[in-house]
Each structure stands twice: as C-alpha cells, then as structure tokens.
Amino acid sequence: MAEPRKTRTPRTGRRPGASGSRDAIIDAARRLFAERGYSATSMRAIGAEAGVDAALIVHFFGTKARLLRESIQWPFVPEEAAQQVYGGGRRNVGENLARLVLDTWEREGDRNAIMTLLRAATVEPAAAEMMRDFMQRELFPPLFQRLNPDRPELRANLASSQIVGLGMARYVLRFEPLASASPDEVVAWIGPTLQRYLVGKAP
C-alpha cells in the first residue's frame, strides 16, 4: 500500500529509468481508475497513458489489484487522525470524526482516492480487503486505544457503515439535498450517529 501522503517524498517531474516509469504507471493508474473506474480500466490503457508497454506494468506490479493497492494514497496518517478526533476527550469524538471525514472529502483529490477504492471494492475483492484493512487495522485502532469502549470492532464497523454510506450518498449517488448541504450541516447530523457508535451505550 502506498504510504500516507505526508510521508511521501515530493514528486520531481523527472522520470529517469525504472523508478520514473514506475511512478508514471502509478500516476496513470490513479488518474484512469478515478476517471473510468477500476473495472473499465485495462492494463493496456494504463500503459498507453503512462507511455510504457503493458508488459512493463506486469513486470513491476504483477496484477491490476496490486497496482490499485500501490496507487491509493490514504489522505491522512491514522495516528495523527486519532489524535485530532480524540482532541480533548470523549465528548466530541463523533463530531470530530465527522468533521475529519467531511474535510477530507471536500478536497477533490482526496475524495477521488477513496471513491476510486469504494467503487473498485464493489467488484474487486482485493479492493474490498484494502478498505477493510484500512478501516479495521489503521483508522480505528489508535482511536480506540484512547476511547477503550466495549466491542471496539463492532463499533468500528458501525461507524464505518455510516461513513461509507455518507460517501456513497453525497458523492457517488448524489442524493439531493444532501449532496449540496454545507459540511457544517452534514457534520451536525452525522456527528451524533458516530458519537453513539463510538462511545454510546450498547443496546
């Protein structure tokens, strides 16, 4: 999986030798997956976009699923996100998590990465697994270390279900008026749901 963006070295624009071709392939894949969707994008098309032979992509990455994995940049570092969400304590974690999600998705580039993965996950088991891994092993564990609730895995699933559903409804299916509502309004509605899932009393 690609490293979170903050720890990536800056792109230089040069594309010399193998690592240049590798970067060009990843860039091309990221662009085409976002534009056309994972299923509709062939290795051949990625090769053409990157200006390399499709055989070189197979050489570097093996499969399209592996290339997807390499091309996803998570838009934040989980440990930093946990600190930001936890903030001053348990009382606002739902609202803070909703805010983090909305802030991320309102930036088009960061939205594209997760939407690409979400779209791919509906047809490609490897993408569904990446989504599970990120939610279950990276995003929530550092937060739950601070919150220490009962049944943390189920709570993480439930919060994930609302986050994924919000992404689908607002950005993919574009339900109106939700798609055009201000981030503040969305946070005000979704925050209490996440708060209950994260730290509320179990039913």
Add this chain to the structure above:
Amino acid sequence: MAEPRKTRTPRTGRRPGASGSRDAIIDAARRLFAERGYSATSMRAIGAEAGVDAALIVHFFGTKARLLRESIQWPFVPEEAAQQVYGGGRRNVGENLARLVLDTWEREGDRNAIMTLLRAATVEPAAAEMMRDFMQRELFPPLFQRLNPDRPELRANLASSQIVGLGMARYVLRFEPLASASPDEVVAWIGPTLQRYLVGKAP
C-alpha cells in the same frame, strides 16, 4: 422499471415468441449482473446466456442501462412498506425501518437485486439515478406523508445514507463482526440512527 414482485404474474416456464425471449433476456441479465457485476457483463454475454442474438436485446431494450432498469425487481411495495414501518405511530419507525431493510437483505434473492443496483450505481449514472428515484420518490414519500417532519428530503437522504452504508459494510465489504452479527443486533444499533434521521429534532 419492473413491477414490484408481489404484482408480477407467475413465471410459466414456457418461452413462446417475443414475450418469451424478452423474459429470457431479463432473467439472463438479472443473473449475470448479480454474478459478474453490471460493468463486466456484455450484451453479447447476456444474449448467449438467454440463447438469443445480441441484436434482439438491442431491439427490445436499446441500451444496457435500460435493460438494467427492466431487470431490477424492488423487493417490496413502497406503500405497504410505509404502512409496516409506520405501524402504530412515530415511536418505532427507526427500528421498524431497520427491521424491514434487514429482513429484505437477509433473503438472498432480494439482497442480490439491490446489491446489483448498488454496484452498478458506482459506475453507471443511469443506475445511480434509479437508486435516487427509488429512495426519493417511492420509498420515503408515503412514509413521510404519515410522519410529516420538517425537511423530509434531507431526512430521507440521511436515512438512505445509513441504509446504503449498512448494505455496503455488511454485504459487499463484509466488515467483521458486523457481517456476521444477528439481524436483531444490527436492528438494535441502526434503529436509533434511523429514528433520529426520520423524526428526531433537527440540529
């Protein structure tokens, strides 16, 4: 759009003439869309599965998106669903709606129809529009006629976001332990969220 199942005439097994071919095409499309996904299913493959020429599919349906529309069977009649969800009044509508959704999705055939559409909606605008139409114009209006809350469209969107997210998390992404939790447990967690979105105080 196909009629809800309860009002369909029973299949006879005979496939005489044009209406037999038409039914065979719809059956084949429904099966292949569910198995392979909408994007990965070609008109040619549907023709082969149905034992007809792809040109006949174009003759009957025009486009693959139109065929998708014809092949989706909504698993319940919205007016009946509204009556069931409203039941004795406002107090249990969230739990009742969660129960209706879970009961529907726990039946494999009914789950496949909606999951096919959800998968297709991530890549096919016509499918996203069908999803919007069903949620916005069919499922929620008869319920909101009874509940009469402020901002019914936004509330319908928010409830839809949790329902769609639950479908993705439990049946597509298969987050565990949510995917294996009992329907009763899922209803107990999700019900209060839907209750707040449907009739709770706006923030």
